[in-house]
Amino acid sequence: MTKSAKQLCRRLETLKSGESFELWNTIQGLTMQVFGETVYGVSLNQDNEDERAQKLRTAAQLMFHNAGSVTKGNFWMASFPFLSSPLFAALRKRFFQAQTQNILGYQAVIDAVAMDAINTRKQNPQLRRGDLVDLLLEARISTRDGEVRTVQEAQQQAQQQEAARPVAADGESRNAADYAPGEIRPLFDDEARDQMNTFLLAGTDTTASSLTFSIFLITQHPEVEKKLLEEIDRLTADIKWQDDLASVDDDVRFDELKNFTYTEQVLSETMRLYPPGAAFTRQAKEDIELEGYKIEKGTICFISAFAIHHNAAYWPQPEVFRPERFDPESQEFKDRSKNPYCYMPFGVGPRMCIGNRYAMEEMKLALITIYRRFTFRLTAECIRSLPLKLDCAFTVRPDPRQGIHMTAHARVKDTT
Numbered sequence: 001m002t003k004s005a006k007q008l009c010r011r012l013e014t015l016k017s018g019e020s021f022e023l024w025n026t027i028q029g030l031t032m033q034v035f036g037e038t039v040y041g042v043s044l045n046q047d048n049e050d051e052r053a054q055k056l057r058t059a060a061q062l063m064f065h066n067a068g069s070v071t072k073g074n075f076w077m078a079s080f081p082f083l084s085s086p087l088f089a090a091l092r093k094r095f096f097q098a099q100t101q102n103i104l105g106y107q108a109v110i111d112a113v114a115m116d117a118i119n120t121r122k123q124n125p126q127l128r129r130g131d132l133v134d135l136l137l138e139a140r141i142s143t144r145d146g147e148v149r150t151v152q153e154a155q156q157q158a159q160q161q162e163a164a165r166p167v168a169a170d171g172e173s174r175n176a177a178d179y180a181p182g183e184i185r186p187l188f189d190d191e192a193r194d195q196m197n198t199f200l201l202a203g204t205d206t207t208a209s210s211l212t213f214s215i216f217l218i219t220q221h222p223e224v225e226k227k228l229l230e231e232i233d234r235l236t237a238d239i240k241w242q243d244d245l246a247s248v249d250d251d252v253r254f255d256e257l258k259n260f261t262y263t264e265q266v267l268s269e270t271m272r273l274y275p276p277g278a279a280f281t282r283q284a285k286e287d288i289e290l291e292g293y294k295i296e297k298g299t300i301c302f303i304s305a306f307a308i309h310h311n312a313a314y315w316p317q318p319e320v321f322r323p324e325r326f327d328p329e330s331q332e333f334k335d336r337s338k339n340p341y342c343y344m345p346f347g348v349g350p351r352m353c354i355g356n357r358y359a360m361e362e363m364k365l366a367l368i369t370i371y372r373r374f375t376f377r378l379t380a381e382c383i384r385s386l387p388l389k390l391d392c393a394f395t396v397r398p399d400p401r402q403g404i405h406m407t408a409h410a411r412v413k414d415t416t
């Protein structure tokens with residue numbers, strides 16, 4: 001992660017004095033790169049000329065873009081059921097057909113890269129490195145309850161089940177029908193591939209959104225920037241700066257990340273104001289009454305984290321960016337902890353985001369690495385175009401038609 005953030009810094013260094021860049025595109029490139037390397041084993045560095053990397057990068061970006069339009073369509077249909085009538089269905093088909101075809105095309109590219117990663121890893125066990133591909137290939141699933149277990153747990157169960165067949169070495173050679181209920185089996189290749197794709201969709205634009213908004217908000221709040229830089233400088237004071245990008249000697253170590261408490265507060269407050277997953281859904285398992293509203297069993301409900309995060313009943317002056325709200329020592333934080341459901345950027349309950357820890361560590365590392373080297377200022381034109389407009393399709397992100405244009409200012413390097 002740090003290597004990718006350093007490569008981004010290297011690109012910022014090449015900007016001419018006063019030359020601006022667009023923040024969302026830059027940060028999305030970073031999160032794609034981190035993801036490609038940690039999950040697919042593919043370098044998605046923007047400088048990488050590799051055809052496969054280029055295709056995956058472009059396909060994923062276009063997929064997000066097109067999927068956003070389809071998500072908006074679904075939202076309108078859920079809100080206004082008459083839009084599902086045959087007349088509107090015909091219009092929709094006409095309107096969305098091209099987009100659906102596009103999405104399927106991008107999906108095919110993404111699928112191919114994921115399958116390639118799976119096959120390469122299967123054929124070359126020496127390439128194993130404990131990443132998501134390895135974990136998926138090692139995962140064992142029980143056909144009875146669909147629960148994924150570790151190899152160890154699965155083997156224990158297989159031993160206990162005298163009648164169970166031995167664990168298949170290669171999921172490809174069998175299909176679901178070959179397994180008895182309750183029998184342990186590996187994930188089939190297409191299942192592992194689909195999991196990888198879910199992670200790609202869930203894990204890149206979300207982190208890009210939070211990082212983009214946090215850098216934007218920091219430029220707007222000099223007092224926050226000052227406090228953040230103080231923390232980063234204090235906690236990295238003993239780490240000698242290395243110009244060599246390949247060097248890991250100046251990387252902040254994983255076990256040191258927990259000390260960057262203010263950096264974490266900045267990210268938490270950013271996700272309060274701009275939760276990347278603005279809403280998520282739940283289906284009512286039984287009839288219930290909530291605040292006087294009757295919700296029938298089976299109803300799919302949208303839960304808006306965005307609305308809850310902006311509710312003055314829980315958040316005094318909800319529109320104000322104040323990371324100190326997340327200081328665990330503050331009274332505000334203590335009072336709020338009585339109601340854990342007023343903050344849910346990662347969702348809640350058993351289906352909450354599986355990548356929340358990974359996301360927080362990735363975003364902290366990115367902010368630390370970038371702010372050790374740079375500060376940022378919006379261009380005059382960008383300031384004139386404020387307030388920021390939002391695009392709330394797939395994830396909450398800045399409206400691409402407006403963009404966040406800024407200049408990067410190198411901080412004085414301590415080379416002593």
Ligand code: HEM
Nearest residue numbers: 202203206207276277280346347348351352353354355359
């Ligand atoms: C700032 C970053 C992120 C945010 C704000 C975020 C937010 C969310 C939200 C709101 C959900 C739905 C939760 C629910 O229904 O209760 C979700 C689900 C999910 N997220 Fe994230 N996410 C982030 C990063 C990541 C990353 C980095 C990964 C993967 C490495 C990831 C993987 C997933 C997966 C697989 C699910 C589906 C879980 C399930 O349905 O069981 N997310 N995320």
